[in-house]
Amino acid sequence: xxxxxxxxxxxxxxxxxxxxxxxxLYAPILVMAAMSFNAxxxxxxxxxxxxxxxxxxxxxxxxxAASLRSVGIAVATTVIATALGTAASVGLFRYxxxxxxxxxxxxxxxxxxxxxxxxxxxxxxxxxxxxxRGTPAVLIGHVALALPYVIVTVTARxxxxxxxxxxxARSLGADGWTVLRRVTIPxxxxxxxxGALFAFAxxxxxxxxxxxxxxxxxxxxPVLIYTAIRKGFTPEINAISTIIxxxxxxxxxxxxxxxxxxxxx
Amino acid sequence: xxxxxxxNVTKTFGKxxxxxxxxxxxxxxxxxxLLGPSGSGKTTLLRTIAGFSFPDSGTIRIGExxxxxxxxxxxxxxxxxxxxxxxxxMSVADNVGFGLRVRKVGAAEEKxxxxxxxxxxxxxQFANRMPHQLSGGQRQRVALARxxxxxxxxxxxDEPLSALDKTLRVDMQIELKRIQREIGITTIFxxxxxxxxLTLSDRIGILRDGRLVQVGPPREVYDRPNxxxxxxxxGETNWLPEAVLPGLSLPGGGEGFRFAVRxxxxxxxxxxxxGVNALEARLEQRVFAGAMATCIVTVQGQPWKLIARDRxxxxxxxxxxxxxxxxxxxxxxxxx
Numbered sequence: 001x002x003x004x005x006x007x008x009x010x011x012x013x014x015x016x017x018x019x020x021x022x023x024x025l026y027a028p029i030l031v032m033a034a035m036s037f038n039a040x041x042x043x044x045x046x047x048x049x050x051x052x053x054x055x056x057x058x059x060x061x062x063x064x065a066a067s068l069r070s071v072g073i074a075v076a077t078t079v080i081a082t083a084l085g086t087a088a089s090v091g092l093f094r095y096x097x098x099x100x101x102x103x104x105x106x107x108x109x110x111x112x113x114x115x116x117x118x119x120x121x122x123x124x125x126x127x128x129x130x131x132x133r134g135t136p137a138v139l140i141g142h143v144a145l146a147l148p149y150v151i152v153t154v155t156a157r158x159x160x161x162x163x164x165x166x167x168x169a170r171s172l173g174a175d176g177w178t179v180l181r182r183v184t185i186p187x188x189x190x191x192x193x194x195g196a197l198f199a200f201a202x203x204x205x206x207x208x209x210x211x212x213x214x215x216x217x218x219x220x221x222p223v224l225i226y227t228a229i230r231k232g233f234t235p236e237i238n239a240i241s242t243i244i245x246x247x248x249x250x251x252x253x254x255x256x257x258x259x260x261x262x263x264x265x
Numbered sequence: 266x267x268x269x270x271x272x273n274v275t276k277t278f279g280k281x282x283x284x285x286x287x288x289x290x291x292x293x294x295x296x297x298x299l300l301g302p303s304g305s306g307k308t309t310l311l312r313t314i315a316g317f318s319f320p321d322s323g324t325i326r327i328g329e330x331x332x333x334x335x336x337x338x339x340x341x342x343x344x345x346x347x348x349x350x351x352x353x354x355m356s357v358a359d360n361v362g363f364g365l366r367v368r369k370v371g372a373a374e375e376k377x378x379x380x381x382x383x384x385x386x387x388x389x390q391f392a393n394r395m396p397h398q399l400s401g402g403q404r405q406r407v408a409l410a411r412x413x414x415x416x417x418x419x420x421x422x423d424e425p426l427s428a429l430d431k432t433l434r435v436d437m438q439i440e441l442k443r444i445q446r447e448i449g450i451t452t453i454f455x456x457x458x459x460x461x462x463l464t465l466s467d468r469i470g471i472l473r474d475g476r477l478v479q480v481g482p483p484r485e486v487y488d489r490p491n492x493x494x495x496x497x498x499x500g501e502t503n504w505l506p507e508a509v510l511p512g513l514s515l516p517g518g519g520e521g522f523r524f525a526v527r528x529x530x531x532x533x534x535x536x537x538x539x540g541v542n543a544l545e546a547r548l549e550q551r552v553f554a555g556a557m558a559t560c561i562v563t564v565q566g567q568p569w570k571l572i573a574r575d576r577x578x579x580x581x582x583x584x585x586x587x588x589x590x591x592x593x594x595x596x597x598x599x600x601x
Contacts, residue, residue, distance in 0.1 A: 162348070162350065164346050164347075164348060164350040165350050165352060165353075167317060167337075167344075167346070167350065168344070168346060168350035168351075168352075168411075169352070169363065170317075170336075170337045170338045171315060171337055171338075171342060171343070171344040171412075171421075172338075172343075172363050172364035172367060172411065172412075172415065173338050173339075173341070173364050173367045173368055173415065174338055174363070174364075174367045175338055178367060182352075182363070183352060186354045187353070187354065
């Protein structure tokens, strides 16, 4: 093969590959979104536009309650995990103490350990110490899962932070809190925002840990969807899933933009 | 404005003595250079005065106040950092006004003082720029304005000009000196650049291994170094070999001293001049540099450096036998 031909064929193969990846990734989602607007409950074609399933869903008290609970837990997780994670990152960045390396290394396994295992372990542990199942247990579990993501994104941003900026602020008379608020946090803000969006997504999309830790009566949205599917599929599920996907993708777009913004300059 | 008094300050990092019983007074309104090789403790001393580092023992007074246990933010100092450390998310005006806002001086007062400080460093029209839109020299000026706008008791400079290129550095030296005179602030700066120390300061302290080895006005330290280390660290030094000493007229002492001659004190001639100290040498190299010329000569097998106005040097071929000479009072004597 001549180099010229090679130069033509390889990019073509690459594009085909990319197209395949995109099809497998997005085709199911697009089909589901389309079906959520199809009048037929049995996915029958021809496509007939209807918002019937969205109306049904809006009238379904169970789905609404689960949605509200999911959003509530996700917001609470985001606030708690972002605050704790940012504080931890700044602490790890600023101070040297015995066991620091160990602590830093121990941040990563929770990202890698399967959620199923973590969920089981948490369930056993929470029962052992008397917390049991329920919304507090779910919240604690979500915060624990989200924390490493926040610390990783904020720490990445902090690694480009010039410590002499803090020294300069202190030399100008600023106390610790003012330095943090006026100098350090503005610098790491893109990392904090990206971390918060990750935390929200980890909690809002969380199925496994929620499934283990939620009481049967008050499940979160992903758990409700799973139970609903087991009982028998209804296009309402397509509708709520479409909404979740739109929300999640919106958040991830924001996170990506923030993270890139943070990396620049 | 205040004087700064350091008494018996010692600081150790692990086993290393960064500062070893340092005692020194920085007079009110003076411009003081701390000079020394890296690891000599000069930066530690500056950071200890600033309050980033606390002495293990000894006292530090700024004005009337003992500050050795007081943290940076309460010491009322101004500091300029090597990399300027301008806040990237704030405009020039906000950078300069940071210390004023922390002190809550009020909006009108803040604005007036920011304006004054920027005028002083000749950056009046740059108030709304962001730091990344400025050149190195301009950032430097912003950093200076920010450090002095709060009227601190003492201004501390950590290798402030090292990031600038040579031409800009000389301009900034003149500028820094002008501003320091204008506001009369006690200034202490750390440098490893001897020329900078000589140009800017009215007193110099030379540090070695955490100890102050010599303190005095630049001319005095240059002309009468109290040790071989000072002599070599400040300026260039041609040491006289033992063997030639008997034939020379040397300043008192004699026993227990080493003698040297600065390159610019030496003259060069084809024949032996009268009435001065003179040694036979061989001309190795002559480097023309416009007004001045540098010659390398060999005296008793040792290379010596000689600096003179180019027009004052005789035309001689390379490797010519020559005489180097100097006035006896130009001999530098240091305790061996």
